[in-house]
Amino acid sequence: MHPAPSVILFTVLSGLGFGLLAMLGLGAAPVTGWAAFVAYGAGFGLAVAGLLASTFHLGNPQRALRAFTQWRTSWLSREAWASVAALGLMAPVAASAVFMGRLMPALGAVAAVLCLITVLTTSMIYTQLRTVPRWNHWTTPALFFGHAVAGGALLAGLGNAPILLGLLGLFMALSFRAGDARFAERGHTLATATGLGHGKVRSFAPPHTGTNYLMREMIHVVGRKHALKLRVIAVVFAAVLPAVALVLLPAGLATTLVAAAFHLIGAFAGRWLFFAEAEHVVGLYYGKR
Amino acid sequence: MTALPPPSAKKLGLVIDLDTCVGCHACVTACKGWNDQGYGAPLSDQDAWGANPSGTFLNRVHSYEVTPETGAPQLVHFPKSCLHCENAPCVTVCPTGASYKRAEDGIVLVNESACIGCGLCAWACPYGARELDQAAGVMKKCTLCVDRIYNENLPEVDRVPACVRTCPAGARHFGDLGDPDSAVSQLVAERGGMELMPEQGTRPVNRYLPPRPKDRLEETAPLAPLLDIQATGFAGWLDRLLDRI
Numbered sequence: 009m010h011p012a013p014s015v016i017l018f019t020v021l022s023g024l025g026f027g028l029l030a031m032l033g034l035g036a037a038p039v040t041g042w043a044a045f046v047a048y049g050a051g052f053g054l055a056v057a058g059l060l061a062s063t064f065h066l067g068n069p070q071r072a073l074r075a076f077t078q079w080r081t082s083w084l085s086r087e088a089w090a091s092v093a094a095l096g097l098m099a100p101v102a103a104s105a106v107f108m109g110r111l112m113p114a115l116g117a118v119a120a121v122l123c124l125i126t127v128l129t130t131s132m133i134y135t136q137l138r139t140v141p142r143w144n145h146w147t148t149p150a151l152f153f154g155h156a157v158a159g160g161a162l163l164a165g166l167g168n169a170p171i172l173l174g175l176l177g178l179f180m181a182l183s184f185r186a187g188d189a190r191f192a193e194r195g196h197t198l199a200t201a202t203g204l205g206h207g208k209v210r211s212f213a214p215p216h217t218g219t220n221y222l223m224r225e226m227i228h229v230v231g232r233k234h235a236l237k238l239r240v241i242a243v244v245f246a247a248v249l250p251a252v253a254l255v256l257l258p259a260g261l262a263t264t265l266v267a268a269a270f271h272l273i274g275a276f277a278g279r280w281l282f283f284a285e286a287e288h289v290v291g292l293y294y295g296k297r
Numbered sequence: 298m299t300a301l302p303p304p305s306a307k308k309l310g311l312v313i314d315l316d317t318c319v320g321c322h323a324c325v326t327a328c329k330g331w332n333d334q335g336y337g338a339p340l341s342d343q344d345a346w347g348a349n350p351s352g353t354f355l356n357r358v359h360s361y362e363v364t365p366e367t368g369a370p371q372l373v374h375f376p377k378s379c380l381h382c383e384n385a386p387c388v389t390v391c392p393t394g395a396s397y398k399r400a401e402d403g404i405v406l407v408n409e410s411a412c413i414g415c416g417l418c419a420w421a422c423p424y425g426a427r428e429l430d431q432a433a434g435v436m437k438k439c440t441l442c443v444d445r446i447y448n449e450n451l452p453e454v455d456r457v458p459a460c461v462r463t464c465p466a467g468a469r470h471f472g473d474l475g476d477p478d479s480a481v482s483q484l485v486a487e488r489g490g491m492e493l494m495p496e497q498g499t500r501p502v503n504r505y506l507p508p509r510p511k512d513r514l515e516e517t518a519p520l521a522p523l524l525d526i527q528a529t530g531f532a533g534w535l536d537r538l539l540d541r542i
């Protein structure tokens with residue numbers, strides 16, 4: 009699949025933002041006053057920046073409100089609702105902590121759950137697609153959760169962040185590996201795609217001499233050759249380096265920022281791979297994957 | 298509404314004969330021509346006369362080479378448009394309700410004035426039957442020429458999809474695949490019409506008729522009897538005489 013910058017920005021930033029808000033809502037880092045202003049500000053900022061980025065890849069963003077109508081069937085629509093509900097409920101929690109120095113644990117917990125549900129709905133947009141075997145698996149929501157929780161814990165300055173980051177790194181590596189064989193496991197081949205199973209089938213001539221929307225969007229082969237190096241970079245930067253930084257450097261805002269910078273680089277690399285390595289079955293028709 | 302309607306009795310669709318398709322792309326041109334001027338946004342082209350042309354099409358013809366265990370490879374031309382799936386994943390993923398399947402005849406359509414151009418439905422389709430128009434920013438797909446098949450302003454003979462009407466080889470058939478007695482259903486039964494990528498669970502309405510097995514030349518030489526000349530009459534007597542000497 010085409011690793012569109014808008015979608016990578018959206019999923020990474022909003023996932024991190026909702027993860028941070030969930031930690032704050034759960035009271036894992038009971039901040040008030042200026043500290044709360046910075047923490048909640050970062051959470052809202054990341055989440056909203058991500059959501060805005062997601063509208064950049066729409067053909068007709070002016071109609072985006074229509075995306076709220078089909079929550080009964082569409083994960084994308086559910087995501088729209090969940091994100092608005094999570095941010096809406098989190099707003100009074102944040103305001104109370106910042107301006108009145110008072111925590112709202114009950115409402116905060118509900119809002120935190122909604123934040124995690126938002127992350128789930130985002131991941132389900134990809135997980136539901138049977139056309140992309142690499143995504144169509146429980147590891148996809150688990151990976152998105154892992155990023156949100158570990159990244160959120162990192163930003164919230166939680167003591168257990170290094171452990172969560174370590175787990176995230178392990179899980180990233182596992183899901184990279186586990187995804188490799190899934191396309192073949194599902195048994196999609198050019199023979200099933202065309203029904204021409206009475207011999208060896210090969211694409212002889214494509215339908216057009218140039219490229220088209222389908223090929224640009226779903227058949228992304230450039231860059232896959234560096235996949236292994238990028239996997240290592242993703243795991244090292246998203247998980248190992250920030251965990252090491254948190255353990256070795258003195259605790260404080262500066263350390264958190266350094267660790268967060270590492271983590272973001274790794275998360276972007278990992279998310280780029282999440283798209284670039286995902287093969288859509290339509291590639292079969294073009295003799296590609 | 299992007300919930301799928303209960304299965305309709307009437308299932309309009311195409312039956313494409315891979316045995317007779319000659320790969321002329323006439324259906325591609327006819328489809329683009331018709332759908333450029335009627336239903337919804339026109340099918341735009343980008344850099345049409347430049348170095349890297351690209352455009353929106355609702356129907357495209359691939360060509361595949363099939364090499365059997367023994368014998369010569371076979372070239373199969375393979376037109377592909379929306380299969381109007383009964384279990385259409387492209388419909389249920391749509392967040393806006395723009396994508397829908399008609400309850401009355403099963404045609405899958407896009408309401409372009411509601412489409413935000415998110416592209417998710419194109420991701421959900423295994424067959425590459427949906428293309429986001431780069432000029433209009435809305436999703437385009439085969440409409441089964443819904444603006445022809447019910448169009449009383451057209452002469453009756455033209456009330457079929459443009460691609461079907463145009464095909465010079467008669468390789469495209471249009472009809473009700475929900476009715477077991479219809480001509481298309483009969484054709485599917487007779488020729489073993491198949492579903493594409495059945496393992497995706499989309500239950501396509503359109504069917505493809507497999508290429509017929511090629512005839513094989515018997516290992517005989519039709520001229521052989523003519524070479525076995527039996528001399529008769531004077532030549533026969535001479536033949537026998539000379540044999541004896």
Ligand code: SF4
Pocket residue numbers: 378379380381382385386387388405421422423424425426427438499501
């Ligand atoms: S062929 Fe593709 S676009 Fe058409 S109904 Fe099936 S899934 Fe949807």
Ligand code: SF4
Pocket residue numbers: 390391392393394395396407411412413414415416417418419435436
């Ligand atoms: S591109 Fe349009 S029709 Fe397709 S899922 Fe998005 S809103 Fe629906």
Ligand code: SF4
Pocket residue numbers: 327328329331332355356378379438439440441442458459460461
């Ligand atoms: S039925 Fe109409 S829209 Fe569909 S492929 Fe044929 S000509 Fe194109």
